[in-house]
Amino acid sequence: MAELGFEVIGVDVDPAKVEMLSSGRVPFFEPDLEEVLARNLASGRLTFTTSFADAGDFADVHFICVGTPQQAGANAADMTQVFGAVDALAPHLGPDDLVVGKSTVPVGTADAIAARISTEVAWNPEFLREGFAVSDTLSPDRLVIGVRSERAESILREVYAPITATGVPLLVTDFPTAELVKVAANSFLATKISFINAMAEVCEAAGADVVKLAEAIGYDPRIGNRFLAAGLGFGGGCLPKDIRAFMARAGELGAEEALTFLREVDQINLRRRSHTVDLARKMLGGTLRGKTICMLGASFKPDSDDVRDSPALDVAVALANAGATVVVTDPKGLANAERVYPTLTYVDDIVKAVTDTDLVILGTEWREFRELDPTSLAEVAATPRIIDARNALDPDTWRAAGWTYRGLGRPVR
Numbered sequence: 001m002a003e004l005g006f007e008v009i010g011v012d013v014d015p016a017k018v019e020m021l022s023s024g025r026v027p028f029f030e031p032d033l034e035e036v037l038a039r040n041l042a043s044g045r046l047t048f049t050t051s052f053a054d055a056g057d058f059a060d061v062h063f064i065c066v067g068t069p070q071q072a073g074a075n076a077a078d079m080t081q082v083f084g085a086v087d088a089l090a091p092h093l094g095p096d097d098l099v100v101g102k103s104t105v106p107v108g109t110a111d112a113i114a115a116r117i118s119t120e121v122a123w124n125p126e127f128l129r130e131g132f133a134v135s136d137t138l139s140p141d142r143l144v145i146g147v148r149s150e151r152a153e154s155i156l157r158e159v160y161a162p163i164t165a166t167g168v169p170l171l172v173t174d175f176p177t178a179e180l181v182k183v184a185a186n187s188f189l190a191t192k193i194s195f196i197n198a199m200a201e202v203c204e205a206a207g208a209d210v211v212k213l214a215e216a217i218g219y220d221p222r223i224g225n226r227f228l229a230a231g232l233g234f235g236g237g238c239l240p241k242d243i244r245a246f247m248a249r250a251g252e253l254g255a256e257e258a259l260t261f262l263r264e265v266d267q268i269n270l271r272r273r274s275h276t277v278d279l280a281r282k283m284l285g286g287t288l289r290g291k292t293i294c295m296l297g298a299s300f301k302p303d304s305d306d307v308r309d310s311p312a313l314d315v316a317v318a319l320a321n322a323g324a325t326v327v328v329t330d331p332k333g334l335a336n337a338e339r340v341y342p343t344l345t346y347v348d349d350i351v352k353a354v355t356d357t358d359l360v361i362l363g364t365e366w367r368e369f370r371e372l373d374p375t376s377l378a379e380v381a382a383t384p385r386i387i388d389a390r391n392a393l394d395p396d397t398w399r400a401a402g403w404t405y406r407g408l409g410r411p412v413r
């Protein structure tokens with residue numbers, strides 16, 4: 001918002017984060033974000049505070065952007081942070097202020113917030129991807145605003161004018177549609193990934209190649225080739241918990257049956273992880289006990305240090321639980337991974353991580369891993385075996401360099 005030219009104050013309850021941001025440091029890895037932060041701190045348009053009173057005094061439009069993680073022990077979303085933020089802000093709101101929800105929430109939340117505060121509410125879901133957060137925010141595919149009045153609509157049209165001026169479509173809806181657009185989009189994306197991973201299971205059984213299959217069906221513009229990368233499946237802080245929260249909310253609304261397919265989407269996704277563990281065991285002669293395995297990848301996707309529900313880390317932990325020594329390497333995710341799973345071994349240097357291992361698994365397709373030289377790496381591994389769990393490497397090149405190569409959903413040869 002500061003980049004678009006607005007005066008912005010960012011509020012967080014964590015003083016350490018506010019301190020970091022105020023001094024120009026981003027508390028997580030996101031490409032280009034540090035430059036945008038520095039530029040807007042320097043211009044004086046962007047400041048940070050822990051004070052809701054300051055925010056209430058300062059701003060006319062208040063975006064709620066807090067997390068909605070999965071509840072412990074249930075599928076539903078934990079709404080503590082959303083209602084916490086709204087309640088903390090409420091006493092400081094002016095009568096003409098607009099509160100705009102951006103968090104991914106169960107449908108009905110905007111209504112619930114509107115009933116809780118005296119000023120007007122709008123809903124404005126965001127669709128940014130980690131790793132592309134800056135460009136997805138400044139040049140989104142579309143903008144969606146759920147409003148109840150022309151006033152709210154015109155305020156948000158003014159906020160987004162610099163973006164809509166470039167031709168980005170802005171859709172105006174009611175509250176529940178705006179809330180549902182977000183979870184529907186994420187459910188579709190999750191379904192697309194699980195679809196291709198289900199095809200990978202069949203390809204494995206039939207001796208076919210899911211990578212070629214995806215390429216071939218992707219040429220049909222009705223299908224499209226994006227989000228058809230078969231492999232270890234989806235993780236992160238969004239898709240897994242969003243499909244679960246969506247099922248839980250549909251159940252509350254009496255529409256449970258409509259989303260039972262998402263349970264299957266979730267199952268297919270999780271099955272890729274256990275399949276990878278089974279494949280590792282098979283490649284290592286039937287047991288993982290006493291074996292050393294290198295996991296290339298800790299973050300849930302490349303260009304992010306986010307390890308929430310990371311498929312690569314999940315597999316690493318399962319292998320360790322089955323008796324293997326697991327060495328994990330990742331360009332950015334090691335510190336976060338070590339905080340969550342302190343018992344795995346973490347090594348910064350890729351070659352050192354691979355040295356003397358019985359099996360390498362590519363779990364996150366960072367560019368650093370895709371560009372590895374299979375010939376020199378084969379020399380340091382105890383035995384050159386690799387599971388390319390993201391189908392990110394060229395099988396022929398790796399086999400020619402002496403590796404026993406296995407992809408997911410690809411022929412064994």
Ligand code: UGA
Nearest residue numbers: 126127128129130193227228229233234235236238300301
């Ligand atoms: C996702 C959505 O893509 C965003 O549009 C949405 O705004 C965001 O969630 C959110 O709800 O905030 P993100 O979680 O950052 O974004 O990551 P994705 O790029 O969607 O990837 C999710 C997972 O799917 C990753 O683990 C990735 O490795 C996996 N994936 C993706 C595949 O396994 N195959 C693919 O073809 C694509």
